[in-house]
Amino acid sequence: xxxxxxxxxxxxxxxxxxxxxxxxxxxxxxxxxxxxxxxxxxxxxxxxxxxxxxxxxxxxxxxxxxxxxxxxxxxxxxxxxxxxxxxxxxxxxxxxxxxxxxxxxxxxxxxxxxxxxxxxxxxxxxxxxxxxxxxxxxxxxxxxxxxxxxxxxxxxxxxxxxxxxxxxxxxxxxxxxxxxxxxxxxxxxxxxxxxxxxxxxxxxxxxxxxxxxxxxxxxxxxxxxxxxxxxxxxxxxxxxxxxxxxxxxxxxxxxxxxxxxxxxxxxxxxxxxxxxxxxxxxxxxxxxxxxxxxxxxxxxxxxxxxxxxxxxxxxxxxxxxxxxxxxxxxxxxxxxxxxxxxxxxxxxxxxxxxxxxxxxxxxxxxxxxxxxxxxxxxxxxxxxxxxxxxxxxxxxxxxxxxxxxxxxxxxxxxxxxxxxxxxxxxxxxxxxxxxxxxxxxxxxxxxxxxxxxxxxxxxxxxxxxxxxxxxxxxxxxxxxxxxxxxxxxxxxxxxxxxxxxxxxxxxxxxxxxxxxxxxxxxxxxxxxxxxxxxxxxxxxxxxxxxxxxxxxxxxxxxxxxxxxxxxxxxxxxxxxxxxxxxxxxxxxxxxxxxxxxxxxxxxxxxxxxxxxxxxxxxxxxxxxxxxxxxx
Numbered sequence: 001x002x003x004x005x006x007x008x009x010x011x012x013x014x015x016x017x018x019x020x021x022x023x024x025x026x027x028x029x030x031x032x033x034x035x036x037x038x039x040x041x042x043x044x045x046x047x048x049x050x051x052x053x054x055x056x057x058x059x060x061x062x063x064x065x066x067x068x069x070x071x072x073x074x075x076x077x078x079x080x081x082x083x084x085x086x087x088x089x090x091x092x093x094x095x096x097x098x099x100x101x102x103x104x105x106x107x108x109x110x111x112x113x114x115x116x117x118x119x120x121x122x123x124x125x126x127x128x129x130x131x132x133x134x135x136x137x138x139x140x141x142x143x144x145x146x147x148x149x150x151x152x153x154x155x156x157x158x159x160x161x162x163x164x165x166x167x168x169x170x171x172x173x174x175x176x177x178x179x180x181x182x183x184x185x186x187x188x189x190x191x192x193x194x195x196x197x198x199x200x201x202x203x204x205x206x207x208x209x210x211x212x213x214x215x216x217x218x219x220x221x222x223x224x225x226x227x228x229x230x231x232x233x234x235x236x237x238x239x240x241x242x243x244x245x246x247x248x249x250x251x252x253x254x255x256x257x258x259x260x261x262x263x264x265x266x267x268x269x270x271x272x273x274x275x276x277x278x279x280x281x282x283x284x285x286x287x288x289x290x291x292x293x294x295x296x297x298x299x300x301x302x303x304x305x306x307x308x309x310x311x312x313x314x315x316x317x318x319x320x321x322x323x324x325x326x327x328x329x330x331x332x333x334x335x336x337x338x339x340x341x342x343x344x345x346x347x348x349x350x351x352x353x354x355x356x357x358x359x360x361x362x363x364x365x366x367x368x369x370x371x372x373x374x375x376x377x378x379x380x381x382x383x384x385x386x387x388x389x390x391x392x393x394x395x396x397x398x399x400x401x402x403x404x405x406x407x408x409x410x411x412x413x414x415x416x417x418x419x420x421x422x423x424x425x426x427x428x429x430x431x432x433x434x435x436x437x438x439x440x441x442x443x444x445x446x447x448x449x450x451x452x453x454x455x456x457x458x459x460x461x462x463x464x465x466x467x468x469x470x471x472x473x474x475x476x477x478x479x480x481x482x483x484x485x486x487x488x489x490x491x492x493x494x495x496x497x498x499x500x501x502x503x504x505x506x507x508x509x510x511x512x513x514x515x516x517x518x519x520x521x522x523x524x525x526x527x528x529x530x531x532x533x534x535x536x537x538x539x540x541x542x543x544x545x546x547x548x549x550x551x552x553x554x555x556x557x558x559x560x561x562x563x564x565x566x567x568x569x570x571x572x573x574x575x576x577x578x579x580x581x582x583x584x585x586x587x588x589x590x591x592x593x594x595x596x597x598x599x600x601x602x603x604x605x606x607x608x609x610x611x612x613x614x615x616x617x618x619x620x621x622x623x624x625x626x627x628x629x630x631x
Contacts, residue, residue: 025095025150026086027157029234034079034103046082047072049096053140062201072138079104083157083234085150094145097154099161100135108135110171110208114195122192123169126210132168155187156220157234160227163213170211177204178572184209188218264432266345267439269447274336283340286349293347299334300325302353302361309364341447345440355448362446363402370402374599379405381598382450384466384474386410386458386490387481388434390506390578392423392441393587394478399442399449403595406450407442408474410466411435411481412457418574422506422583458486467493476597477501478590482576484548489534491516491524502593504586506578508559509610511589515597519605525552526607554607585610 032039051070055063065071081099086092100108111119123133136158141151162170174181174189181191188211195208211217217224272279272286286292303325307316316324329337338353352358363375370378383404385391388411398404411434415425419434429437435453442449452469456462458481467473477494479487479501494501495516503512516522528551540548555563565577589610596603618624 024087025153026089026091027083027153027234028085029081029083029157029161029231031081031235032078043077046084046096047074047077049093050138050140053142060201060203074107076100076104076107076109076137081158081161083154083161085154087145093142095141095150095154096138097136097140097158098138099158100137101165102131102133105130105133105135108133108171109137109173110135113173113206113208122171122210126169126212128168132166134162134165134167134170135172136162136170137172151183152186152220153223155184156217156223157227157231159187159211159217159220160224160229161231161234163224163228164231167213169213172209173206174209175202175204175206181207181209184211186218187211187220187224188215262428263345265436267436267443267453268451269443270342270344271447272340272342273338274340275332280336286342291344291347292342292349295349295351297335297351299337299351299353302358303328303334303337305361305364306353306357309361339447343440343444350447352447358448359402359446366402370595375402378403378595378598381475382406382408382469382472383476383478383594384408384410385438385478385480386466386486387479388438389413389419389423389480390504390583390586391478391480392425392434392438393583394480394504394590395438396424396441396445397587397591398478398594399445401591401595402446403591403598404476406472408452408454408466408469409435409438410454410456410458410462411438412455422578422580457481458490460489463489463493467497467499473497474499476594478594479503484545484552485534485537487552488524488529488532488537492534495520495522495524500597502590502597504590505553506582506586507553507562508557508614509582509585509589509612510553510557511586511593511608511610513593513597513603513605513608515603515605517597522605526605528552528554557609559611559613585612 030042032043048070051063051072054060054072055070063070063072077098079101081101083097083099084093085095087094105111108119114122123130136155139151139154139158141154159170170189172184172189174184176196181189189209190211192208192210196205198204199206270282272283274280274283304316304321306328307321307324308314325334335351338351338358339355341350341352342348343350353361359375359379360372363370366375379402381404383398383406385395385398385407386409388395388409391409391411395407395409398407414431414433415423415429415437417427417430419425420427423434423437424441425437433455435455439451439453442451454462454466458466477490477499479490480503481487481490491501491514493499494514498517498520500517501512501514504510505512512525514522514524514526529548532548537545550566561577565573569575593603595601
């Protein structure tokens, strides 16, 4: 076929992989003849697709007429190449782009935008003839497929096709409101000076962009080159294939429908000591029930570690080690020694040392940094943690380090996929309460912990329960929630009870400490919110609440990235930007501060920054002088 003639229409699928290996796109192409009366239905459907996406819930009203129909009728469609993309060969169309050839050069949008004279001068300045100039336009992607790389792939397909067809330059108009022009710039397009102006139909400023094929395609040069070679494979097949029924729904296999739903509420392990008759019977019944999915028994290794921790100067092995283990067992069979821990949420049954011995071994390598008397003091303290996304890092680190033997956890929310950029959990935890997940993780570190959870979060009715529990108040509060009311109300309560508060803001390593145990009259949040009280919040306007949050975090000290994000939340960002590395650092900072406070070490009220962007700088490089010597 003559791909430059523009009369033969064809379509065929080609699987193209996104940079994300989990996303596969099936891209198809066809060229509508200049006089394509026989193909008006296909072109009509393409126009409706484009117009509906461009209308964008009323953002560009000119793409819907008075009757409510979506319209984007352009004569340019006939004679152009059309590319559509789906996730599956017969799935719904998720994206589209058009490539216009020199055959319809007199209709190019960029030509109309510039005017005939300026357009011809531009081509002459580039040394390109009309028959060497192509225009790509109407790149649209369904909302459900955005942010997955489809737009970049379609752009690469169209540019690769133009390269294959002999384009010397490519030209087009681009919007600027959401950075579309910068997106095209990544493909080697540059703006033509003096062409930026407001266009009513698009309700934004547009600019003419130019691309020289000889210069490559910017950061996408390799991808465009692959698409250039693949273009011929897209142009053979059945024209009507792109309108095939979509795979919108499917029947789940019977095995999926019959599969058991995991328990989302279990969070407490069951401890069984077989030396007691009742526990022995319960353990036997559990093993016979079929509920145990795995048995983990390393008690002999644990006993060997216990002996080594008690006598670090000796290295027992062989028969001598066996004798020491027998002495420790004192006539109890190994399988009956210590505790068997049943974790109902995973089906695992785990054999561990008795509590004191378990903790002696697990925390042995804390010594010299935290001595055993200090370890015992810390295990006697109760810590309350509210907000278990960022707070999860603090809770798990506290449990790992042995800072606190009892915990009260509060969060009303369930784990969502977007939480998993910073919260250590598996995909099997999606939909499970964050308090439940956190308690499970902590119990899997130390099954002997004392943990309570409040799955409603902190409210007026649950505040007393959180701070007092069963007549056992917390010794320290870790506050990591997003709600202004809770942040203030919890501090009011803590101050009244003389409970210190620690908070990490996971931005620039900011750690906030309020020693209400030492300063009962200290103003909340170091006076940054004035005399405002939790009871006043319902009366505040939305703007006043936004100003309050900025005051809480100290707007003048936040990172440039976070400052830039404020105006984008709800527009280009769904929520606050947060990184796992920042959250992990925050967990370490909270744990270090909590340990100091609970042990009576120096740790005063204040706000502190451990900003790695600042600290990992050339002037702090202690190996710089040595590096100079070595080189």
